[in-house]
Amino acid sequence: MSGDNAEWRARSLAAVWHPCTQMKSHETLPLVPIARGSGAWLYDFDGRRFLDGVSSWWVNLFGHANPRLNAALVAQLESLEHALLAGCTHRPVVELSERLAALAPPGLGHAFYGSDGASAVEIALKMSFHYWSNRTKPEKRGFVSLEGSYHGETLGALAVTDVPLFRATYAPLLMANAVVPCPDARRMTETRSAADIAIDAAAALEAHLARHHATTAAVIVEPLVQGAAGMVMYDAEYLRRVRALCTRYGVHLIADEIMTGFGRTGRLFACEQAGIAPDFLCLSKGITGGYLPLSCVLSTDDVYAAFYADDAARGFLHSHSYTGNALACRAALCVLDIFRDDDVIAANAAKSQRFTALAAPLATHGRVRHFRHQGMIWAFDVATDRPDFARRFFAAALERELLLRPIDRTVYFMPPYIVDDAEFALLVEGTRAILDAE
Numbered sequence: 001m002s003g004d005n006a007e008w009r010a011r012s013l014a015a016v017w018h019p020c021t022q023m024k025s026h027e028t029l030p031l032v033p034i035a036r037g038s039g040a041w042l043y044d045f046d047g048r049r050f051l052d053g054v055s056s057w058w059v060n061l062f063g064h065a066n067p068r069l070n071a072a073l074v075a076q077l078e079s080l081e082h083a084l085l086a087g088c089t090h091r092p093v094v095e096l097s098e099r100l101a102a103l104a105p106p107g108l109g110h111a112f113y114g115s116d117g118a119s120a121v122e123i124a125l126k127m128s129f130h131y132w133s134n135r136t137k138p139e140k141r142g143f144v145s146l147e148g149s150y151h152g153e154t155l156g157a158l159a160v161t162d163v164p165l166f167r168a169t170y171a172p173l174l175m176a177n178a179v180v181p182c183p184d185a186r187r188m189t190e191t192r193s194a195a196d197i198a199i200d201a202a203a204a205l206e207a208h209l210a211r212h213h214a215t216t217a218a219v220i221v222e223p224l225v226q227g228a229a230g231m232v233m234y235d236a237e238y239l240r241r242v243r244a245l246c247t248r249y250g251v252h253l254i255a256d257e258i259m260t261g262f263g264r265t266g267r268l269f270a271c272e273q274a275g276i277a278p279d280f281l282c283l284s285k286g287i288t289g290g291y292l293p294l295s296c297v298l299s300t301d302d303v304y305a306a307f308y309a310d311d312a313a314r315g316f317l318h319s320h321s322y323t324g325n326a327l328a329c330r331a332a333l334c335v336l337d338i339f340r341d342d343d344v345i346a347a348n349a350a351k352s353q354r355f356t357a358l359a360a361p362l363a364t365h366g367r368v369r370h371f372r373h374q375g376m377i378w379a380f381d382v383a384t385d386r387p388d389f390a391r392r393f394f395a396a397a398l399e400r401e402l403l404l405r406p407i408d409r410t411v412y413f414m415p416p417y418i419v420d421d422a423e424f425a426l427l428v429e430g431t432r433a434i435l436d437a438e
C-alpha cells in the first residue's frame with residue numbers, strides 16, 4: 001500500500017461519490033481513509049487508529065479481518081465463488097436456508113435472497129402485494145409503517161420510510177403509504193409505562209386497520225429498536241399486539257430485522273423477545289458479519305403456496321444477478337458457526353450488563369437525556385442547541401480515536417461483539433470528555 005491520508009483523501013474526493021453525504025461538507029469535515037482493519041479497530045494511512053463504535057454502519061459482528069471468517073472465505077473461493085441461482089443451486093445457499101429456517105421464529109421456511117437491506121424490503125413488499133393478488137384480493141395493496149421508520153433508500157423501501165431528510169425530495173416518486181404512531185418509550189411518564197405507550201400505539205394501528213384492512217397488504221416494523229430514527233426503543237408488548245391485529249384483520253406482518261437481527265437486541269432475532277413470528281422476516285447487515293452484501297427474506301408456507309402454480313406469472317419472478325452469492329452465503333454460515341460455537345448470545349448478555357455498568361457516568365451526565373439500552377445497543381439524546389452537533393461530535397470523536405456517528409442529537413454505541421471492557425470504556429470516557437468540552 002502506498003500514499004498517505006492526504007493522497008487517498010484527495011483521490012477519493014475526486015473519484016468517489018460517497019453515500020449519504022453532501023459532498024461539499026468534506027471541504028471542512030475529514031474524510032477518513034481506511035488502510036486496514038483488525039478486531040474492533042480501523043487504521044488510517046498515517047498510522048492512526050479508530051475504534052469502530054458503530055460496527056461500520058451496523059454490519060460488523062466479530063471484528064474486522066476476523067481470522068475465522070477469512071479462512072471460511074478462502075476455503076469457499078477454492079470451490080465456487082458464484083453461480084446463478086435461477087435454475088441452479090449450491091451447497092452454501094442450501095445449508096444457509098436450512099439453518100436460518102431452523103433458527104428463525106417458527107414457520108419461516110422459505111428463503112429468498114437479495115443483496116443489500118433495501119433489496120430485502122423491496123422483496124417483502126412485492127411478495128406481500130403479489131400474494132394478495134394471487135389470492136384474488138388485488139385491492140389489498142396498501143402498506144402501513146411506523147412514525148420514524150427507516151427501511152432503506154430504494155423507491156419501495158423509501159415509500160415506507162418516515163425520515164424526512166431522506167424521503168422528502170423523492171416524495172413525488174413514492175407510492176402512498178400510511179404512517180401510524182410509534183410506541184417510543186421516551187414518551188413514558190411517572191404514571192405511564194413503556195407498555196402503556198405501546199398499548200396506545202397499538203390502539204392507533206387498530207383504528208387504522210379497522211377502517212382500511214380491506215385495502216392493506218402489510219404492516220412493516222423494525223422490531224424493538226428503530227435504528228435510523230435515532231435508536232428509538234419500545235416495549236415488546238407493541239409487537240405482540242401488532243401480530244394479533246395483523247392476524248385478526250388479515251394483513252401481513254413484515255419484520256425488518258436488517259439492523260436488529262443477529263443478536264443486536266439480545267436474542268438472535270428481536271421478534272423472539274416478543275415471542276412472535278412475522279409473515280416475512282427481512283435480514284441483512286450482520287448476516288455476513290459485515291463481510292459481504294447479502295440479504296434474505298424468510299416467508300411462511302402459506303405465502304410460498306400462494307405462488308406455487310402452473311402459471312409462470314403467479315410465481316415470484318423477481319431477481320438480482322448476485323442472488324444467493326456463494327461467498328456471501330459461506331460468510332453467513334461461518335457467522336452462524338461462531339454464534340453456536342462461542343455461545344455468543346449468552347456471552348453478549350453478560351457483556352451487555354458489564355457495559356451498561358461502565359456507561360453509568362453517561363447515564364447520569366447532566367447533558368444526557370433518555371439514556372437507553374437494548375442488548376448490544378446503547379443510546380442517549382444530548383441537550384444541545386447546536387444544529388451541527390452530530391458533525392462536531394463526529395470530528396471530536398475522531399480526535400479521540402473513536403468512530404462514532406450521532407444521529408441528529410442522539411449519540412449511540414453499537415460496537416462489534418468482540419469489543420472488550422477496556423475498549424468499551426474508551427467509548428464511554430471519550431464521549432464524556434466530548435460532552436464536557438462542548
Ligand SMILES: Cc1ncc(COP(=O)(O)O)c(C=O)c1O
Nearest residue numbers: 116117118150151152227258259
Ligand atoms: C431497519 C433497516 N432496514 C433497512 C435498511 C437498509 O439496508 P441497506 O442500507 O443495506 O440497503 C437499514 C439500513 O440501515 C435498516 O436499518
